[in-house]
Amino acid sequence: MLLQEAPAETFSFMAFGFIVILGTMGLYLLSLINRYRNLEQDMELLDELSAKVEPSVEST
């Protein structure tokens, strides 16, 4: 194979390689965004809860 004059036909392997490289990077990016969203939702929920809790504490 290595003795051939013309370059080896390895386009499919290249495609596969880049799917893995870019795919993994993309997945990680998605996971970062996802985790960030979840935390922001938690934060909003906490804001709501503390808004509810505080007046009731003062009234008692």
Added chain:
Amino acid sequence: MIEVRGLVKAFGVKPVLRGLDFQVAEGEFVAVVGPNGAGKTTLLRILTSMARPTMGEVRIAGLQLPRQSGAARKILGVVSHQPLLYGDLTADQNLRFFGRMYGVSNLDDRISEVLSIVRMSARRYDLVRDYSRGMQQRLAIGRGILHRPELLLFDEPHTGLDPDAADMLDDLLIRVADEGRTVVMTSHDLTRAGELASRVDILSGGKIARSIKRGELDRGELNQLYYEVTRG
């Protein structure tokens, strides 16, 4: 003997001690009381240099913690609610081991002496594993006083003891304190603390909220004050 100023300790983001001030003079027997989670154990762990303060100054016999903790550990005797003893060793072997770690001189004599103080001489060569909780705790006190410390720290010593064993422990505590040592004890048992200690400090909100000398208040007043401070 102990000087603590502005002590802050936070576990992660959760502050347990918030700017606590605490002084103990030589020869005093101070009980630190407070509800569970008030930070009693945390305070003691910082005094024993097992935990490092987040902020604030801690001095024991003039030695600054945690920087000079090595020297401070020499004059400290600690009895925790865990026995800190090896189950697979006998009382004699346990004391021998800790005696060597502290560099106690005339170790054989000292072990006999300590065992008779804590009334464990008869069980000297029995495995700690087979002891009752009360016996383990007595031996733990023996381990605490083995190297003749100037300052004794007791962390909830009555935990898990039946009333008889607890009374026996009280006798022992009084005897140990009468030898002129400074004692700091944490407890959630206000009555016992009030009877034993020359001063009761109430720990609440991460600070010493009140400090009551013996004879200042009777038992009922002390109880009422405690509930006011910790609940209110």
Added chain:
Amino acid sequence: MEAAPRNLKILTGITIGLFVLALYMVFIYAPREAVMGDVQRVFYFHVASGWVGAVAFLVTAIAGGVYLAKRDRKWDRVAVASVEIGVVFTFINIASGSIWARPIWNTWWTWDPRLVTATIMLLLYVAYLMLRQGIDDPDRRARFGSVYGIVAFVSVPITFVSIRIFRTIHPVIIGSGDPAAEGAFDMTPRMLQAFMFSLLTFTFIYATLLWYRIRLGRLSEEVEERKMEMMSV
């Protein structure tokens, strides 16, 4: 949490620009390799990922050391953030290397020192993440993480040396022990430029991701803090 600071936005913009350019250089600017063909194009990002992995773990070890000295939690956030990114890119490095090896050495896997070291490095830092997962107290987690991050980083070069000696003494069964021997190629100037540019781009990607991941860590701690407050109320 407040929106990304301006510097981070600028950095993100630069990184995206560089990445687009890098893709252009890898696929169009750099010539097709004369022997291996298109698959050689994997090489640029393959090496760059390995580089990011190594840099990330170095940063973890340094941040761990600084944490132990200063006890400022922000250094621990840097350390975890860096490990996570390092693990992702080391995985990319190994997977892409394996794909490259298939047509060139006729096998998905060879026991080449670099490949094996990269794999053990991946296992080390997966262990690092598992260690952290098993500890609830954040201060202890940070301390143990710092210690293990340093221990792991020190062990990597020794592992590499040990496998290298192992390979030279042992007969090589499949392919070549050293990819420089077979599957090696002369880089044309354009290839070299694409290669250097990929390294630069991936370094920027690392820095950008690190920044975002540190912010994520901080936000997560804030949420924890708030939850604690809620529970104590």
Added chain:
Amino acid sequence: MAEGVGAVSRVGPRGAVGGYLRAVGAIVWKDIAAELRSRELLGSMLVFALLVILIFNFALELDLRTRQTVTSGVLWVTFAFAGTLGLNRSMAIEKDRGCLDGLLLAPVDRSAIFFGKVLSNLLFMIIVETIILPLYSLLYNVNLFHPGLIAVILLGSIGYVVVGTLLSAMAVQARTRDILLPILLFPVVLPVLVAAVRATTGVLQGLPLEDYQAWLNLLIAYDVIFLGVAIVSFDYVVEE
């Protein structure tokens, strides 16, 4: 020892060294005394080691030819597996009744505690090895008696135990302590195992020293480097 005892309150250089060695010795003595009583640690290590060798026997079909080449590998895998059992147990004993706190309260340098634990772990490891080696030799009729082997086993065990003691001190303080140690330890000690296996093979095949000198050097380098790393970092592992 006697001078060390007297010099406790006024720690001069001699007293300090005496106190340090006395503390290390006390920990080793304590571990031996406890082990003589319970025999849990050595017992489990030995039984486990035998089981591993038996499993290898059926997994690899250790016929005469195979034995020549895989003996060192089988031995070291056995030691490594049995070793994690011992390391875990040895640290769990300290953690169980809060004994580690008791150790840390003593006025001795933390590295003395580390050395004490390393020495007793090393001792247990070597006891297991000295029982397993002749047994293996007997079972498979392979001659394992070679002076060079002692050096290799010692160097390999030191590196393994130094890193193992440090990491087991972390593992026992984690929630997942039963499963964590091998996962933390094996990727870090891989060079020790590789080098020890190759050097053992060299010794057993009677090769000249030059042929496996590189492995011995690697083992020495590993031992020295990680002894340094472990001494510095042990403080951070045991403090709270």
